[in-house]
Amino acid sequence: MSQYVAIDETVHGQLKVNPPKDFTVAKEQNLIPVVVTEFANAATSYPIVLLYDKGLKRYRSVVLTSIFTGENLYYRPQQWEAIYIPKVILNYPFAIGLHPSENDKLTVHIDVKSELVNNNIGLPLFEMGAESQYFKNVQERLGNLYHAELLTGEFLVQLSQDKLITPMQINLAFTNGDKKKIVDMFTIDQQKLSELPSDKIAEYQQRGYLAPLYSLATSSLQLNRLRRLFNEKHDIGIEAMEVKSGDELDSGSVTPNAPSTNS
Template sequence: MTTQLLFYQNATPVSAERHKDLAVKAGVSYRFASSVNSVPLTAVEFAQAAAEYPIVFAGADDSVMPVVVLGAQQTENLFINDEGGWQGKYIPAFVRRYPFVFSTDKSGKTFILHIDESFEGCNREGRGERLFDNDGQQTQYLKSVLNFLQDYQGRFQRTKEYCDRLKALDLLQPMQAQFNLNSGERRSLSGFMTVNREKLKALPDADLLAMFRNDELECTYLHLHSLRHFGDMIERIATRGAAPEISAEPIEITKEVSRHPSRTAGRNAKVEEASA
């Protein structure tokens, strides 16, 4: 199956035969995402996400996507509390679509709906929303899930086009964030890219106009503006009690000079999405 794994553990094709009596209680606990430090983001989400999270770009040269950074360490999500609640106003669509996900068949032309049966909200006691009615027909809930994922897939493809433009214009550069603690410890978060401001300003007018008309220029400045939220993570780490003597000194965001620091943003997100 071709899909973005992250917190998906047992993604199974949805069928009336297998899931006729299955119900899903979603939107209550987000523990499934407690060990990921970033999740993919689509371009249409930039305006809301930029108000709370750093938005960066991650992935290999042939597959770069925006991600929101959620933690300063590889298996850390600072936006989930001990009860599994999401501590942020905006929840990325990638998280909200769980436990459902699309994959494609071998031809790459047909989308297949999957559900992660390991999700704690899946049950056969009628808690939440059923996928099929007593006659084996899709419920309104399942239809709304399909519509949401179809919409998400379209937004994913549009975002991929945006990232392809950034790469074609050579605007992305490797960066790293340094978190300075009172103890003297310096935590590094690397493996991500940001847009180079100077290269952006030096673009020919025709390229800038094209980005403006496609709303890509707006997304780019939202991305650059969002980087200030790396500093907010210091307060979140202190609140979690993980490092009681955290400095109030702003973090540094610098050009990445190596690719082997132990803390990597987007590392969990380097997997492939079903493509149209």
């Protein structure tokens, strides 16, 4: 069980971190957050889907690493079945979060329950009463990622305002005869994308939105890779996969805030 706490030199002055040699932390994550600056690379290996957070009333972008929770088809012991690895995985055991006493300030957190964190072996966070170069590099990476998260939020708000986001579902037929429907996800409306007026395309290009928009739209092709990885791992494979969106959705499909599977 993870336990993230804000890093405080008076408490964590002796902490050291062993850089991860594998990606065990993500072995059961079927949804991994990605930011807009990652879309181009992520789309070469993963389907990128959008989820809607009802509490925050906003969309967020993730890569789909399995159709079932608790499974990551890209994870293998000592390797990862893709060239690109999401930054949130590479940054582990660090994350950015609110300062414990200053709610309007962000600070670096660390998972103190991680096996990578200890007081004896690894790279120190502090040296001779000052932040180590390693810790400074971590802070810079997390700062860049946080900035990219803000850009991602603005990007997805714009897509929503332009009505380019549409619900999607994945219909699956398995080799044992079972059928399942994956719902509660969103993607790009291909029809509306093809009808974008030239002035809107120019606006997107100027704001740096055009490339990630098309990366998001075309990443659904990676569902075929997901199907292959699933069939390599499971005795009961996926025999057929059908992706629907917008007006193609089955009658009665719902799209709340997190992916689910329906028989």
